[in-house]
Amino acid sequence: MSNIATTNNLTTIDSKKPTTKQELIAANVKLLIERLEDGHSEALTNYLTAMSRFHNYSFGNVLEIARQMPTATRVAGFWTWKNLGRSVKAGARGIRILGPIVGVRRKKDSEAEKDITTQNERVILGFRNLYVFDISQTEGVDLPSLHEVSGDPGKNIAHLIAFLKGKGIAVTYTDRIAPALGTSYGGRIALLPGQSKAEEFATLVHETAHELLHQTERRTAITRTIREMEAEAIAFAVGKAVGLVNESASADYIHLYQGNASLLAESLEVVQQASSLILSALEPVVTEEGTRSFEEAA
Incomplete structure (x- = not known):
């Protein structure tokens, strides 16, 4: 039976059906x-925007949000908001995501003797429903913004170049590549x-994406x-996260898959993973007591 249901002319996913990461992703991609x-191109834009805001969350949970x-711009669980001095508004409907059920696996005595500091290891046994709420569904003390929203990438160009240098990837500037704005050589x-700072950052992210994704065997597969x-x-998602306006993002490539959900899911997942890696390099992980735990592992 399909996980897709129609209610009041709106297509939704039956929240009781997807119980694993694979089912959740398959239903959302479909x-x-x-x-x-049906002509609703904003669906992809919504997903890429969510990707920019929740890069510490898993592929499936970004799709769900x-x-x-x-x-949604910032989500957390009921008690996390309480700890941050905010309360979920009465009647607010939670956003369902999947969170792992974590257990402990005791190592064999022979293994434990080799390293007494790691006698046990945490393992994921399965998944359960979790509910998070957007900051717009809460009220209370003001929270600091995660980043300044502006049209200037600021220090992010330098941070990204440093990230690339750490991976052995050099960044140079030359007029010889004109009219191309950037190129990736592996x-x-x-x-x-001569590009504006916003254009330079977007171009650098674009070429970084090629270095991360398309200088491997994947290059010949697509x-x-x-x-x-x-x-x-990826350039759209990362640019959106640092406050840049980018109207050039296109949903056209979705149609290149001709309805092949598995190929589309693979493409979107590598986009999410690469965006997450780049965004993690641009700014320190924001840690709040109890916010991340294992929610993002789903």
Whole structure:
């Protein structure tokens, strides 16, 4: 039986059915394809925007947040909001995500004797429903913003170049690549000088995406058009996260999959993973007591 249900002319996922990561992703990707085929191109934009805001969450949970509340900007559990001095408003409907059920596996005595500090290890036994709430569903003390929203990437260009240097990828500037704004050579990125800071950052993220995704065996597994669209999607998500306005993001590459949900899911997941890696390099992880625990592992 399908996990997709129709209620009041709105397509939704039966929240009682997807109980594993695979089921959750499959149901959301199927819904995404259906909405795009019906002309709702904002469905992909909503997902990429959620990706920019929740890069510490898993692929499946980002899909869930984007589907249930596209306008969400910052989510946490009921008691986490309490600890932060805010309360969930009466009647607020939680956003369902999957969280792991964590158990402890005791090591064999022979293994434990080798290292007494790690006698036991935590393992994921399964998944359960968790509910988080967006900050708009709460009230209380004001919280500091996660980053300044502006059209200037600020120090993020330097941070990204440092990240690339740590991976052995050099960044150079040369007019010889004109009219291209940037190129990726596998271990080296060249940028066209004279771009605005916003354009330079977006170009650098785009070429970083190629270095992370498309200088491996994946390069021969997908078309050049899909490679470019994946890099653009990553540039959109990362740019959105640091406050840049980017109207060039396109949902066109979705249609290149001709309804093949598994290929689409693979493409979106690598986009999410690469965006998460880049965003983690740009800013320190925001830690709040109890916020992350194992929720993001689902």
